[in-house]
Amino acid sequence: MANLIPVAKTVGSNKIVPTISIPYPLGNPDTSKEQQWKLRYHRVGVALDALTTDIKEQTVFTVKI
Amino acid sequence: MRLELGNFHVKDIVFGEFTSFKDGVLTINKEEALSIVKEDEDITEADLLIVKPGDEVRLVPVKEAIEPRCRVSGGPVFPGVTGELLQVGNGRTHALKECSVLVVGKHWGGFQDGLIDMSGEGAKYTYYSQLKNIVLVADTNEEFEKREQQKKNRALRWAGMRLSEYIGSCVKDLEPEEIETFDLDPVTKRSTDINNLPSMVLVLQPQSQMEESGYNDLNYGWDCNHMVPTFMHPNEVLDGAMISGSFMPCSSKWSTYDFQNFPTIKRLYKEHGKTLNFLGVIMSNLNVALEQKERSAQFVAQLAKSLGADGAIVAEEGYGNPDADFIACIVALEDAGVKTVGLTNECTGRDGASQPLVSLDEKADAIVSCGNVSELIKLPPMKTVVGELQSLARDGLSGGWEGDEKLGSSVKEDGSIIMENNAMFCGDQVVGWSTKTMKDF
Amino acid sequence: MKKAILYLNQFFGQIGGEDKADFAPVIKEGLVGPATELDKKLNNAQVTHTIICGDNFMGSNQDEAVETILGFLEDKEFDIFFAGPAFQAGRYGNACGVICKAVKEKFGVPVISSMHIENPGVEMFKKDVYIFKGGHSAAKMRKDIKTIAKFGDKLLNNENLLPAEDEGYFPRGIRHQVWLDSNTPASDRVVDMLIKKLNGETFETELPIPKADRVPIASPIKDLSKATIALVNTGGIVPVDNPDRIQSASATRWGRYDISSMERLKSGEFKTIHAGFDPAAADADPNVILPLDALRVYEKEGKIGKVHEYFYSTVGTGTTQAEAARMGKEMSEYLKEANVDGVILVST
Numbered sequence: 001m002a003n004l005i006p007v008a009k010t011v012g013s014n015k016i017v018p019t020i021s022i023p024y025p026l027g028n029p030d031t032s033k034e035q036q037w038k039l040r041y042h043r044v045g046v047a048l049d050a051l052t053t054d055i056k057e058q059t060v061f062t063v064k065i
Numbered sequence: 066m067r068l069e070l071g072n073f074h075v076k077d078i079v080f081g082e083f084t085s086f087k088d089g090v091l092t093i094n095k096e097e098a099l100s101i102v103k104e105d106e107d108i109t110e111a112d113l114l115i116v117k118p119g120d121e122v123r124l125v126p127v128k129e130a131i132e133p134r135c136r137v138s139g140g141p142v143f144p145g146v147t148g149e150l151l152q153v154g155n156g157r158t159h160a161l162k163e164c165s166v167l168v169v170g171k172h173w174g175g176f177q178d179g180l181i182d183m184s185g186e187g188a189k190y191t192y193y194s195q196l197k198n199i200v201l202v203a204d205t206n207e208e209f210e211k212r213e214q215q216k217k218n219r220a221l222r223w224a225g226m227r228l229s230e231y232i233g234s235c236v237k238d239l240e241p242e243e244i245e246t247f248d249l250d251p252v253t254k255r256s257t258d259i260n261n262l263p264s265m266v267l268v269l270q271p272q273s274q275m276e277e278s279g280y281n282d283l284n285y286g287w288d289c290n291h292m293v294p295t296f297m298h299p300n301e302v303l304d305g306a307m308i309s310g311s312f313m314p315c316s317s318k319w320s321t322y323d324f325q326n327f328p329t330i331k332r333l334y335k336e337h338g339k340t341l342n343f344l345g346v347i348m349s350n351l352n353v354a355l356e357q358k359e360r361s362a363q364f365v366a367q368l369a370k371s372l373g374a375d376g377a378i379v380a381e382e383g384y385g386n387p388d389a390d391f392i393a394c395i396v397a398l399e400d401a402g403v404k405t406v407g408l409t410n411e412c413t414g415r416d417g418a419s420q421p422l423v424s425l426d427e428k429a430d431a432i433v434s435c436g437n438v439s440e441l442i443k444l445p446p447m448k449t450v451v452g453e454l455q456s457l458a459r460d461g462l463s464g465g466w467e468g469d470e471k472l473g474s475s476v477k478e479d480g481s482i483i484m485e486n487n488a489m490f491c492g493d494q495v496v497g498w499s500t501k502t503m504k505d506f
Numbered sequence: 507m508k509k510a511i512l513y514l515n516q517f518f519g520q521i522g523g524e525d526k527a528d529f530a531p532v533i534k535e536g537l538v539g540p541a542t543e544l545d546k547k548l549n550n551a552q553v554t555h556t557i558i559c560g561d562n563f564m565g566s567n568q569d570e571a572v573e574t575i576l577g578f579l580e581d582k583e584f585d586i587f588f589a590g591p592a593f594q595a596g597r598y599g600n601a602c603g604v605i606c607k608a609v610k611e612k613f614g615v616p617v618i619s620s621m622h623i624e625n626p627g628v629e630m631f632k633k634d635v636y637i638f639k640g641g642h643s644a645a646k647m648r649k650d651i652k653t654i655a656k657f658g659d660k661l662l663n664n665e666n667l668l669p670a671e672d673e674g675y676f677p678r679g680i681r682h683q684v685w686l687d688s689n690t691p692a693s694d695r696v697v698d699m700l701i702k703k704l705n706g707e708t709f710e711t712e713l714p715i716p717k718a719d720r721v722p723i724a725s726p727i728k729d730l731s732k733a734t735i736a737l738v739n740t741g742g743i744v745p746v747d748n749p750d751r752i753q754s755a756s757a758t759r760w761g762r763y764d765i766s767s768m769e770r771l772k773s774g775e776f777k778t779i780h781a782g783f784d785p786a787a788a789d790a791d792p793n794v795i796l797p798l799d800a801l802r803v804y805e806k807e808g809k810i811g812k813v814h815e816y817f818y819s820t821v822g823t824g825t826t827q828a829e830a831a832r833m834g835k836e837m838s839e840y841l842k843e844a845n846v847d848g849v850i851l852v853s854t
Contacts, residue, residue: 002852004853329693341701376703418680469758503712
């Protein structure tokens with residue numbers, strides 16, 4: 001789970017789930033606690049599903065929140 | 066815009082009764098100068114020293130370097146920072162050359178601070194060992210950040226700017242020994258001869274990655290974190306629009322002196338009208354989120370394209386994740402058909418075996434490289450230390466450490482040191498001074 | 507006088523041609539074939555032994571060949587090891603690379619070879635071995651031996667080494683800063699490079715883009731509801747007293763911290779020590795970097811089997827790729843031991 005997708009790609013990560021920034025990957029402090037939680041719960045879920053996904057090449061998984 | 070920089074070449078600096086410049090000798094009234102420093106009540110202790118190339122002096126923690134200057138037509142040297150906001154880059158500014166005001170913490174350092182050796186093996190690692198320096202060593206009451214690794218260094222940096230303006234003002238009414246003229250016609254009002262030359266822009270990515278204010282480089286006093294890339298006249302950069310911040314491993318940092326003297330801008334002026342049509346500067350920034358990085362790259366590419374640039378130079382003030390801003394910007398420019406050359410340093414590790422930039426792309430096929438931030442440097446003790454040597458080990462300087470399994474502390478009992486290039490004050494000189502490069506072994 | 511040992515294939519070791527390519531390794535005291543020339547050209551060492559092995563033997567029985575040769579060397583005193591020159595002979599190049607790498611790893615002495623640029627051994631071993639740019643065929647024997655002997659002498663003499671292109675070996679993926687003899691400042695280099703690029707002239711970048719790293723893709727988890735998932739981060743989340751003294755930048759240390767009794771990471775108990783970004787958000791809520799709270803809920807909901815007892819932490823800023831890879835390997839030992847099935851690595 002990384003914000004800097006180009007860096008994750010360059011170092012050879014195969015399964016990449018985007019996060020929102022460097023200092024706060026999974027919860028923007030300018031948003032409400034509820035919004036932060038929704039985003040974090042969703043993206044961690046995407047990462048868990050990514051672990052079960054069979055891929056053939058470097059893949060950036062899509063997030064909805 | 067037409068900027069006249071009136072140069073006064075300083076051959077010696079002494080303390081004396083009147084702050085003045087005569088026959089190459091800069092005399093400073095120490096008491097008066099210190100009273101300017103202490104105008105800010107946050108400054109609790111302050112002293113002034115003069116150090117020259119060859120002196121057996123080690124300075125640490127160094128926070129800032131500034132060229133003493135004055136604005137002949139009146140107004141602050143750093144508008145929006147040390148005084149009211151006004152447009153710079155036009156008119157006459159006087160400068161005391163071959164010298165700088167260096168600001169050194171009396172005790173406390175931080176991630177962004179660096180080291181300068183004025184002589185010996187260590188002198189080659191920083192540009193400032195070649196200058197005659199007026200050193201302000203001071204302490205402040207900024208208790209909130211005394212033990213913090215990241216320091217804004219506000220009181221000290223502003224004291225340095227006030228001091229440089231005070232010293233610079235002594236040449237306000239004198240006739241300079243030489244005048245450098247920087248003159249660019251508006252982009253659409255240039256002669257056919259110039260318009261027929263390949264045109265280019267200089268893209269600068271000053272450090273702006275802290276979201277809290279007080280750490281980033283400022284553009285006319287405005288936090289570079291809060292801007293999208295904009296078009297600027299190179300004279301503005303040379304004439305005090307930009308000041309250095311207080312965040313970034315020190316060898317990657319651009320001091321205010323670096324901005325005032327930006328060697329790459331000066332070289333582009335030399336080529337303008339001969340081999341190149343220098344359109345101007347696109348002032349970009351460095352960001353912490355991918356979307357922000359991409360937005361800046363997109364703005365830069367659009368500005369370059371709209372200006373009709375055939376080429377671009379992109380320079381970054383930093384390494385690590387800023388490499389992603391740097392590479393994204395180069396890729397965006399190349400994708401827009403703008404032939405681009407990058408200017409940066411690298412982080413290949415103490416053993417040299419690590420990937421040079423954290424983000425890479427085959428489109429970045431032309432890069433000038435100014436050094437390895439993590440090169441290990443051992444230096445013998447120095448007769449005199451100005452500041453506090455322990456700060457290198459104790460205070461989290463980017464190239465120092467308190468304990469390392471193999472190397473021990475950065476500061477040894479005999480006063481010798483072992484450090485990474487990271488903590489050499491503005492050591493990689495990406496603004497263009499650097500005579501270092503990187504080679505494969 | 508220091509001592510050197512040379513490795514040769516069956517042909518240059520004067521055993522025979524292709525029909526002897528299955529020749530098992532031997533060690534001979536003294537000089538065989540090119541060893542004489544190498545001994546003559548080396549000023550700071552004497553060649554004491556020659557090792558000879560058939561190219562096919564090395565190719566087909568690599569482990570055995572290496573083990574035998576390392577066995578030969580165990581009781582020998584030597585300060586430097588040479589192999590080849592291998593010219594454009596692919597199997598010979600491979601053999602030189604394999605044995606040099608093994609000798610360097612076991613005995614820690616410098617290892618030197620020479621190959622033609624098209625020899626596949628160059629790509630395979632240039633990171634591990636000083637491989638000099640050699641000739642196409644044995645006609646260049648004397649020249650190539652002179653080159654490796656000269657460099658060997660330099661190493662043995664602890665002389666300052668020049669960059670790869672000046673010494674004449676293939677770059678090993680190691681980059682260091684050097685001061686240019688010309689003292690040409692970066693401002694001139696960058697503007698000159700741009701002018702050349704704009705005019706369509708050839709120019710030479712100072713940072714050739716290396717080939718991207720590729721990591722084998724792990725097989726997917728079949729049943730997530732039975733899987734143990736661990737959290738790792740490079741955002742420097744640690745207990746507030748940073749017990750492992752992980753560095754805030756250029757980290758070489760990492761730590762793991764027990765979270766088996768925690769529902770979420772609490773502010774005040776955990777914080778970030780990462781110097782590369784504004785710590786305010788993560789200090790206020792460490793879960794924005796280490797999402798234990800979210801993972802616990804997935805554990806309760808049965809989406810995953812369980813959360814691994816520890817989270818793992820280091821700092822990514824200024825940390826070199828080599829150190830990061832080492833720390834990753836060290837962490838994975840613990841993760842494997844605990845039968846962790848999947849890892850979420852949050853980077854900052």
